Amino acid sequence: MMGALNPQLNEHGELIHLLSLDGLSREMIHDILDRAAPFTEIAEREVKKVPLLRGKSVFNLFFENSTRTRTTFEIAAKRLSADVINLNINTSSAAKGESLLDTVDNLAAMQADMFVVRHASSGAPYLIAQHLAATGRNHIHVVNAGDGRHSHPTQGLLDMYTIRHYKQDFTRLTVAVVGDILHSRVARSQLHALATLGVPEIRLVGPKTLLPTAADRMIAGAPLRVCHDIADGLRGADVVMMLRLQNERMQGALLPSPQEYFKSYGLTPERLALAKPDAIVMHPGPMNRGVEIDSAVADGRQAVILPQVTFGIAVRMAVMSMLAGGGTQ
Amino acid sequence: MKIEIRNGRVIDPASGFDQPASVYVADGRILGSGGAAQGVPAGFQPEAVIDATGCIVCPGLIDLSARLREPGFEYKATLESEMKAAAAGGVTRLVCPPDTDPPLDEPGLVEMLKHRARQPGFAHVHPLGALTVGLAGQRLTEMAELAEAGCIAFGQASVSIVDTQVLLRAMQYAATFGFPVWLQAQDAHLARNGVAHDGAVAARLGLAGIPVVAETVALATYLQLARETGARLHVRRLSSAAGLALIRAARADGLAVSCEVSINHLHLCDENIGFFDAHARLDPPLRSAADRAALAAGLADGGIDVLVSDHTPVDDDEKQLPFAEAETGATGLELLLPLTLKWAADSGVPLAAALARVTSEPARILGLERGCLKPGVPADLCVFDPAGRFTVSRERLRSQGKNTPFLGRELAGEVRYTLIDGHLAYAADGLA
Numbered sequence: 176m177m178g179a180l181n182p183q184l185n186e187h188g189e190l191i192h193l194l195s196l197d198g199l200s201r202e203m204i205h206d207i208l209d210r211a212a213p214f215t216e217i218a219e220r221e222v223k224k225v226p227l228l229r230g231k232s233v234f235n236l237f238f239e240n241s242t243r244t245r246t247t248f249e250i251a252a253k254r255l256s257a258d259v260i261n262l263n264i265n266t267s268s269a270a271k272g273e274s275l276l277d278t279v280d281n282l283a284a285m286q287a288d289m290f291v292v293r294h295a296s297s298g299a300p301y302l303i304a305q306h307l308a309a310t311g312r313n314h315i316h317v318v319n320a321g322d323g324r325h326s327h328p329t330q331g332l333l334d335m336y337t338i339r340h341y342k343q344d345f346t347r348l349t350v351a352v353v354g355d356i357l358h359s360r361v362a363r364s365q366l367h368a369l370a371t372l373g374v375p376e377i378r379l380v381g382p383k384t385l386l387p388t389a390a391d392r393m394i395a396g397a398p399l400r401v402c403h404d405i406a407d408g409l410r411g412a413d414v415v416m417m418l419r420l421q422n423e424r425m426q427g428a429l430l431p432s433p434q435e436y437f438k439s440y441g442l443t444p445e446r447l448a449l450a451k452p453d454a455i456v457m458h459p460g461p462m463n464r465g466v467e468i469d470s471a472v473a474d475g476r477q478a479v480i481l482p483q484v485t486f487g488i489a490v491r492m493a494v495m496s497m498l499a500g501g502g503t504q
Numbered sequence: 505m506k507i508e509i510r511n512g513r514v515i516d517p518a519s520g521f522d523q524p525a526s527v528y529v530a531d532g533r534i535l536g537s538g539g540a541a542q543g544v545p546a547g548f549q550p551e552a553v554i555d556a557t558g559c560i561v562c563p564g565l566i567d568l569s570a571r572l573r574e575p576g577f578e579y580k581a582t583l584e585s586e587m588k589a590a591a592a593g594g595v596t597r598l599v600c601p602p603d604t605d606p607p608l609d610e611p612g613l614v615e616m617l618k619h620r621a622r623q624p625g626f627a628h629v630h631p632l633g634a635l636t637v638g639l640a641g642q643r644l645t646e647m648a649e650l651a652e653a654g655c656i657a658f659g660q661a662s663v664s665i666v667d668t669q670v671l672l673r674a675m676q677y678a679a680t681f682g683f684p685v686w687l688q689a690q691d692a693h694l695a696r697n698g699v700a701h702d703g704a705v706a707a708r709l710g711l712a713g714i715p716v717v718a719e720t721v722a723l724a725t726y727l728q729l730a731r732e733t734g735a736r737l738h739v740r741r742l743s744s745a746a747g748l749a750l751i752r753a754a755r756a757d758g759l760a761v762s763c764e765v766s767i768n769h770l771h772l773c774d775e776n777i778g779f780f781d782a783h784a785r786l787d788p789p790l791r792s793a794a795d796r797a798a799l800a801a802g803l804a805d806g807g808i809d810v811l812v813s814d815h816t817p818v819d820d821d822e823k824q825l826p827f828a829e830a831e832t833g834a835t836g837l838e839l840l841l842p843l844t845l846k847w848a849a850d851s852g853v854p855l856a857a858a859l860a861r862v863t864s865e866p867a868r869i870l871g872l873e874r875g876c877l878k879p880g881v882p883a884d885l886c887v888f889d890p891a892g893r894f895t896v897s898r899e900r901l902r903s904q905g906k907n908t909p910f911l912g913r914e915l916a917g918e919v920r921y922t923l924i925d926g927h928l929a930y931a932a933d934g935l936a
Contacts, residue, residue, distance in 0.1 A: 182779055197708070276824055296826030297710040298780030305779075306824075323828070324710030363710055387707030388715065394708060 182304045185313070192304045192317040193494050195326040196367040197394075204368060207493050208336050214489035217254060227500035228257035231288040235261045237320070238275075238294040243461065244320055247484075248291045248329075251491035255500065257289075275299065276306050283307070289316045289499050297323030297360075316498040324358050329494055330459055331364025333487040335372065337479055338414055340486065341455050345372040351408045351450075353380040353440065354418030354467055357387050361459045362418055370397035380408030381440060384429040405440050412450040417442055417458040420467045433466045443469045447477065455479045505551055505926060506530045508544075509887060512556025516563065517860035518867075518876035527561050529883040532926035536879045537561075556887050559920055562859050563875045564596025564627075564884035566866035568764055569740060570815035570837055572629070573904075574617065576605025581817035581904040583620055586837065589903035590627040591930035593838040594886030594919040595813070597866075597874060598627050601740075602634040603661030609634035609645045611653035618654045625929040628884070630656040630870065632686060635674050641665035644674055647683055656870055659686035659740065662787050662832075666692050668725060675735035684736040684869075687726055689747060690788055694718035699828040701789045705774040711827060714789050719747045727754045730761060738869060739763035741814060743788040745798030752807050762869050765799045766814035767836055767843040768909065772796065776909055782823045782830035783909040803861060804851045810869060811847070811861040813840040817905020835905035842917035843910075845890060855890075883926040892918025 183192040190203065217223055233252040235245050240263060252259045264278065273281075275294075282290070292300045300319040307315050321327040342348055350369055356362045356379050369377050379390050380402045391399045402408035409415060420436060430436050447456065456468075456478045464470045472478060507529040514525040514537050521537065528535040528545055536545050570590070573581035590598060600617075602608035608617070614631050621629035633655030637643040640663075647658055658678055665671040678685045695718040700706040702713025723739065727750065730737040742748060742763050751763050768786055773796040777784045784790055802808040816833025823830050840862060848858030867875030874881060895914050898906040922930035 274821065274824070275826070294826065296828050298828075299826040301780045302782075302824070302826055322710075323826075324712075326710065360710055363708070388702045388713060389704040389707045392704040392707075395704075 182301055182308065190498065191313055192300070193328050193498065194300050194304060194317065194319045196328045196331045196364050196371070197326070199371065201371050201373065204332070204335060204371060207332055207490070207497065208339055210497060211336055211486070211489040211493035214492040215486065218485065218488065223254050224256055225254065226256045227496045228252065228255035231257045231499055232286060233257045233259050233289045233291060233495070234282050234287045235259065235291045236282070236293070237261070237263050238292070238299070239321070241293055241321070244293065247487050248318075248320060248491055251488050251495060254488070255492055255496055257495070275302065279303050279306060283312055283315055287315055289318065289495065291318045291320050292322070293320040294322050297325035299323070318494060318498065321360055323360065325360050325363060327360040327364050329487070329491050330361050331368045332494070333483060333490040334365055334416065334457060334459070335368045336486045336490050337457060337483050338455075340482070341479060342413060345369070345374050348374050348413040349376045349378070349411055350374050350414040350416065351378040351380055351412040352416045352418065353405065353408060353442065355385040355420050355424060356381055356390065356418065357385050358421065358424070359418050365416060366394055366397065366399070370394050374398070376400065378402050378408045378412070380405055382430070385424070405446060406449055409446055409449040413454055415442065415447065415450055415454055415456045417456065417468055419459060419461065420463055433463075437466055441465070441467060441469060442472050444471050444475065447472055457483060460484070506549060507552045507554060507923075507926065508548070508550035509554040509556050509561050509885070512559045512561040512887060514561045514877070515856050515859055516877040517856050518563075518864040518878070520856065521877065522856050527877065527885065529923070529926050532883055534877055534879055534881050534883050537877050554887065554921055556920070558891070559887050559889050560855070561885060561887050563863040563877055564886045564922060564924065565594050565840055565862045566870070566875050567595045567598040567813050567815065567837065567840055567862070568810055568866050568869065569766065569812040570595070570598040570600055571603070571817065571833075572600050573817055574604065574620070575613065580819050583626075585902070585904040586815070586817065587621070587626040589835075589837040589901070591625060591922045591924070592902045592919060594841050594888060594922050595837050596627050596884035596886070596922065596924045596929070597630070599630045599632050599656060599870070601632050601659065601661045602639065603663070607634045607639045607661070608632070608655070609637050609639070611646065611649045614650055614653040614655055624927045625924060627924060630654070632656065633658045635660050635678070635685065636665060636670065639663045641667055641670055644677055647678060648681055651681070651683060657684040657686045657738065660688070662688055662690070664690055664692040664722065671725070672729055672733065675729050675733040679733045679735040682736070684738055686738040686740050688740040688788070689719045689723035689726060689742070690714075691718045691722040694721060699785065699789070700777060701774040701791045703774055703792050705777060709777065709780065716744045716746050716791065716795075719744050719788065720750055723747050723750050727759060727761065731759055737761045741766055741769070741788055742799065742808065743769050743791050743795065745795045748798055748802045748807055762809045764810040764812045765803055765808050766812050767839055768814065768834055769796065769799055770803065770811065770847055771843060772909055777827070780827040781909065782825065782827050783834060783907055783911065785827055785830045785832050786834060787832035800847060800851055803847065804853050809861075810866045811840070811844055813837050815903070817903050818907045820906070823907050834908045835901060835903045836908065837903060838901055839896065839908065839910055839915070841886070841888060841919060842915035845917040846915060883923050885921075885923040886919060887921040888917055888919045890917055892916065894918055
């Protein structure tokens with residue numbers, strides 16, 4: 176129904192799940208980033224652990240395989256002293272047998288405190304959160320680790336952490352998001368966060384086949400501008416956020432070849448020179464060198480791709496401790 | 505059995521009759537209707553009296569799209585459960601599409617369905633025959649045989665015929681015998697993998713889109729082929745403003761084509777998907793607010809002929825899935841009347857004109873003298889309280905399908921009595 180309560184907030188407007196950055200306030204996002212800051216220092220210590228989630232069980236529920244993302248959540252949970260259980264549930268075998276909600280019910284019965292969910296279908300973590308609410312189990316928290324093309328909120332948050340770290344003030348930035356926006360849950364999370372944080376110009380750069388039909392209207396009120404020419408998209412930008420181009424996009428008549436894509440949209444040093452001299456280059460990984468990004472840029476002085484990974488652990492620790500730990504260290 | 509329904513406001517959209525009056529029923533047929541001035545028909549002694557004080561008495565509703573799920577999908581619904589829902593919704597006649605298992609492509613299946621449905625208190629059922637064997641879009645069905653068995657028209661349910669040569673021949677063959685062809689306009693390739701209207705909402709939620717051109721490209725083909733073959737085309741489940749514009753243009757150009765819209769597309773749009781509500785997963789997809797407004801206006805000005813429930817009972821297991829994986833469809837038989845009334849109120853359409861969209865107009869498309877109160881026609885009647893309000897809930901729905909995006913909404917228009925062939929098929933006070 177229209178006007179239904181955003182399922183990631185409780186009746187007091189507090190975050191109980193992290194499903195999307197859509198609907199989070201500017202204060203809420205900054206609060207999460209503020210909480211992440213001290214966690215970056217823990218990684219520097221000899222004992223990289225705090226007891227915030229001691230005795231809690233975190234289930235990594237991956238219906239779609241992703242070793243990298245699962246590992247970052249696992250590290251974050253372990254540094255918070257949680258018990259971590261990893262489950263890779265092959266979607267094809269799930270399709271034949273147990274339903275998604277039956278799986279959730281079974282794991283909930285094992286006294287889970289948090290589900291970290293990755294699923295190939297947009298909205299799957301919402302279904303789980305709504306099911307937990309309908310069955311009176313709101314004490315189990317759901318963190319969306321990527322659902323279909325919809326959302327990857329911790330990635331969006333770590334990207335914001337990175338931008339804040341290097342650029343401080345969002346309200347003066349021009350940000351270019353480059354690549355396969357149509358299929359990207361990362362892009363959707365970035366766009367919601369950038370708009371909420373007050374970025375005055377967000378450029379969506381890519382060919383028409385990789386942009387949603389209503390790209391410029393996809394977030395109500397956001398200053399989105401579609402650029403099909405990458406030079407237009409990069410000129411004067413402060414932040415360049417590259418997206419990964421999946422190999423399967425070469426099928427289905429979306430693109431002719433990786434070579435042609437690189438020729439039209441690959442981030443080369445020459446193109447990057449159109450952006451501000453101090454522009455930063457981001458990428459959610461894993462990178463396709465020579466397809467969306469030139470190695471000279473990926474390894475260059477403007478790239479902040481590895482710091483993104485480090486910040487990612489801290490941001491995930493902040494989110495998990497906020498939801499289940501009830502505070503910072 | 506002689507019945508008098510008295511003290512109600514009698515509306516017969518077909519004749520324009522609209523005044524306080526009684527309706528007289530004898531031997532399962534309408535004997536006549538009249539107010540105090542006309543008096544009681546000579547020699548009429550009612551054996552039963554239905555008091556319709558505060559109510560509207562109108563022809564029973566005719567629903568051109570209602571799935572009964574038999575044969576093959578009895579776990580979703582049965583004839584018994586859905587006929588109860590029809591009667592409770594004031595629906596006395598319906599067309600069921602051929603997407604059963606097996607599909608309605610053989611006379612035996614159609615005869616069986618007709619036979620099972622021929623029971624007192626059950627709505628009249630008109631099966632829509634499959635246009636191609638197994639709905640596979642390759643070989644023509646035995647249309648003449650199927651028509652003899654009871655099929656009123658031929659169609660493909662929601663399965664498109666990809667091979668346009670087959671489509672041309674199917675329409676030629678149907679036109680040979682004067683059988684109408686009822687098709688949903690959706691290009692199979694353009695709609696491939698899509699689950700929601702290709703607009704801002706799908707872009708934001710990351711749902712694969714079905715563009716409006718999936719409807720208009722198919723529709724343009726259908727209209728050209730209808731003109732070429734002379735087949736009488738009825739467009740099922742229209743979803744977009746651009747689709748409606750194509751139909752208007754074809755009509756202005758002299759083509760006889762009719763069309764329908766569902767209660768869901770009349771009242772809802774893609775925004776109603778909310779946080780991935782699978783109840784709003786429909787075929788065709790709910791389109792934009794502007795499309796919805798154009799459809800509501802089209803139904804008011806006659807651009808769209810008929811309003812249908814597009815009743816599709818789905819069991820809970822197939823709705824409690826992520827949006828894209830959930831089965832399409834919503835239950836609707838019991839919501840057709842209240843949502844007709846809501847549209848009339850919202851759009852300022854007079855009650856009689858609104859009721860025509862679910863009585864006399866669908867009868868006209870069926871080519872039957874039904875959906876009216878003419879003396880001599882079967883006494884299929886609906887008595888409803890236009891002010892009676894209720895909240896749509898799982899408990900209240902009699903259909904086995906509890907799936908509807910209207911759950912939790914308060915609607916006006918409570919059916920009090922439904923008569924089918926003069927039999928009391930439903931009484932809100934439980935006396936039926």
